[in-house]
Amino acid sequence: MAELSLSGAEPHRWLRRQSRWTGWEAAFWIAAFVPFLLFPTYLTLASQIAIAALFALSVDLILGYAGIVTLGHAMFFGLGAYCAGLITKAGWGEPISGLLVAGAFAAFAGFVVSFIIVRVQHLALIMITLGLGLLTYELANAMNWLTGGTDGLQGVDVWPLFETFDFDLWGYTAYGYALALLFIGVIVARRIVHSSFGLSLRGVRENLNRMPAIGSPYRRRLQTIYTISAGIAGIAGALLTQTTETVSLETLSFQRSADVVVMLILGGTGRLYGGIVGAVIFMVARDQLAGINPQYWYFWIGLLLMLVVLVMPKGVLGGLARLVAKVRT
Amino acid sequence: MKKADAVLRTENLTKRFGSLEVARDVSIALPRGARHALIGPNGAGKTSLVNLITGQLHPDSGRVLLAGADITTMPRAERVKAGLARTFQINALFPDLTPLEAVVLAVCERQGTAGQFWRSLSSHGKSIDEAFGILRQLRLDDVATRTTRTLAYGQQRLLEIGLALATQPKVLLLDEPAAGVPKGESTELFSVIAALPDDISVLFIEHDMNLVFKFASRIIVLVSGGVLLEAEPDVIRADQRVRDVYLGRAKHG
Numbered sequence: 001m002a003e004l005s006l007s008g009a010e011p012h013r014w015l016r017r018q019s020r021w022t023g024w025e026a027a028f029w030i031a032a033f034v035p036f037l038l039f040p041t042y043l044t045l046a047s048q049i050a051i052a053a054l055f056a057l058s059v060d061l062i063l064g065y066a067g068i069v070t071l072g073h074a075m076f077f078g079l080g081a082y083c084a085g086l087i088t089k090a091g092w093g094e095p096i097s098g099l100l101v102a103g104a105f106a107a108f109a110g111f112v113v114s115f116i117i118v119r120v121q122h123l124a125l126i127m128i129t130l131g132l133g134l135l136t137y138e139l140a141n142a143m144n145w146l147t148g149g150t151d152g153l154q155g156v157d158v159w160p161l162f163e164t165f166d167f168d169l170w171g172y173t174a175y176g177y178a179l180a181l182l183f184i185g186v187i188v189a190r191r192i193v194h195s196s197f198g199l200s201l202r203g204v205r206e207n208l209n210r211m212p213a214i215g216s217p218y219r220r221r222l223q224t225i226y227t228i229s230a231g232i233a234g235i236a237g238a239l240l241t242q243t244t245e246t247v248s249l250e251t252l253s254f255q256r257s258a259d260v261v262v263m264l265i266l267g268g269t270g271r272l273y274g275g276i277v278g279a280v281i282f283m284v285a286r287d288q289l290a291g292i293n294p295q296y297w298y299f300w301i302g303l304l305l306m307l308v309v310l311v312m313p314k315g316v317l318g319g320l321a322r323l324v325a326k327v328r329t
Numbered sequence: 330m331k332k333a334d335a336v337l338r339t340e341n342l343t344k345r346f347g348s349l350e351v352a353r354d355v356s357i358a359l360p361r362g363a364r365h366a367l368i369g370p371n372g373a374g375k376t377s378l379v380n381l382i383t384g385q386l387h388p389d390s391g392r393v394l395l396a397g398a399d400i401t402t403m404p405r406a407e408r409v410k411a412g413l414a415r416t417f418q419i420n421a422l423f424p425d426l427t428p429l430e431a432v433v434l435a436v437c438e439r440q441g442t443a444g445q446f447w448r449s450l451s452s453h454g455k456s457i458d459e460a461f462g463i464l465r466q467l468r469l470d471d472v473a474t475r476t477t478r479t480l481a482y483g484q485q486r487l488l489e490i491g492l493a494l495a496t497q498p499k500v501l502l503l504d505e506p507a508a509g510v511p512k513g514e515s516t517e518l519f520s521v522i523a524a525l526p527d528d529i530s531v532l533f534i535e536h537d538m539n540l541v542f543k544f545a546s547r548i549i550v551l552v553s554g555g556v557l558l559e560a561e562p563d564v565i566r567a568d569q570r571v572r573d574v575y576l577g578r579a580k581h582g
Binding site for chain 2: 010194195197203210212217221224
């Protein structure tokens with residue numbers, strides 16, 4: 001690295017450069033407005049994608065950055081979804097405050113669970129997250145009187161956003177709302193991963209054993225990020241409730257936990273936008289494939305997943321980044 | 330040496346795994362500014378002793394004292410905070426981080442600022458300066474922003490030391506710092522260790538006797554878990570038992 005002279009200003013500049021907004025990011029957010037103009041009939045799908053992307057972002061924070069593998073994160077998505085629904089049933093339909101309460105509730109659940117999570121690794125960790133997810137699902141199923149069981153939570157009534165924008169049938173409000181929250185989510189996540197805290201998470205992922213040797217109370221770090229991640233997942237769940245005005249048991253399902261990991265791996269872990277790109281690919285593919293054949297569309301998802309993992313082990317974004325780097329040199 | 334002078338002491342440390350005794354009644358003392366070597370044949374329990382001192386292993390009996398305070402049951406990370414750092418025989422680095430990031434992380438951990446998720450990393454100006462200073466001291470400034478996994482092996486060994494230095498240790502335990510480094514480079518690496526400030530007391534494990542005799546002010550010989558002898562290099566060099574046991578001159582060896 002010839003450009004790195006012995007000047008002491010260089011390391012500062014280099015670190016600042018790591019957290020700078022890129023042109024790709026700007027392009028992505030501009031492109032996010034395209035559905036409003038070109039595909040107004042797909043706005044409902046677009047809002048579903050934005051919600052899935054926010055959920056994937058929450059998983060990326062723990063899986064991609066801190067290396068906590070989870071197969072039960074729908075637990076927090078579902079808790080947020082039910083919480084948001086129940087608030088409106090209790091007579092409070094204001095969406096923003098509902099969202100915050102649901103997020104706080106999911107974050108609290110995440111904090112409680114985090115005490116177990118940081119004590120296990122590898123296979124045990126996957127099993128614990130899976131177990132907790134299944135537990136929550138069946139609990140919601142059994143608590144019929146509260147959740148509506150398999151029928152789902154009916155009668156969710158959300159007031160217009162800012163007392164102005166009704167959640168219309170076409171999904172203009174839904175997509176605008178979901179997109180705005182995804183954007184806020186990315187800003188928050190960016191802040192986190194580009195902090196010293198984010199660096200310590202990457203340290204845990206890269207070499208857990210070294211962390212105590214540099215004096216790091218790394219378990220506390222993992223608890224913090226797990227709590228934050230659960231909160232974001234809860235907000236994503238609440239968004240789904242508010243934009244669809246219903247909550248089903250599916251929000252807590254293993255399928256949802258698995259799908260979000262698939263999205264993340266498709267897009268690329270540990271890059272913030274990986275989950276978002278993955279969500280776009282996954283949801284659009286599902287929409288199109290289900291249109292062709294509603295029964296067997298997971299066949300194609302399976303094929304796609306294998307193909308991506310084999311050809312681009314770091315996901316679509318990782319593959320693109322490598323391609324760009326190759327072209328430039 | 331008076332007891333009070335020792336920065337690090339072990340008192341009758343004992344540890345067994347079944348019938349294997351990895352530490353037998355080990356009592357050593359490291360005075361301020363020490364450059365002590367820990368030698369012994371393979372399986373003598375050198376790394377185990379380091380693990381016992383740093384808390385990766387827990388002794389069956391005995392005590393570890395750092396600056397007079399009993400740290401025998403203290404968690405690993407807290408011992409580091411108290412001034413006890415180590416390096417690893419096999420690189421234990423952060424492969425996908427750059428040396429700059431890794432050392433900044435270690436500095437922030439020491440200062441207790443590594444949990445601040447609301448502050449951007451580049452706002453930790455002083456920590457970055459300090460980290461870069463350490464890298465420069467180790468002549469790693471040229472590769473500071475390259476991914477660790479792409480560094481030459483010798484540079485990775487230096488980064489091992491850099492991460493330990495970032496914790497500002499009173500006591501530094503180096504587990505074969507030059508392991509796997511070519512002969513010419515290992516002398517260079519040891520001159521970095523020799524140049525460390527006097528307020529860091531160093532205990533290093535090393536197999537190359539030339540390096541040991543050149544850089545150690547005192548040598549501890551460990552054989553099957555117990556201290557055979559602790560003395561000045563000249564005494565060690567002349568001792569027949571050390572020759573027999575360590576240099577493999579024993580008839581059955």
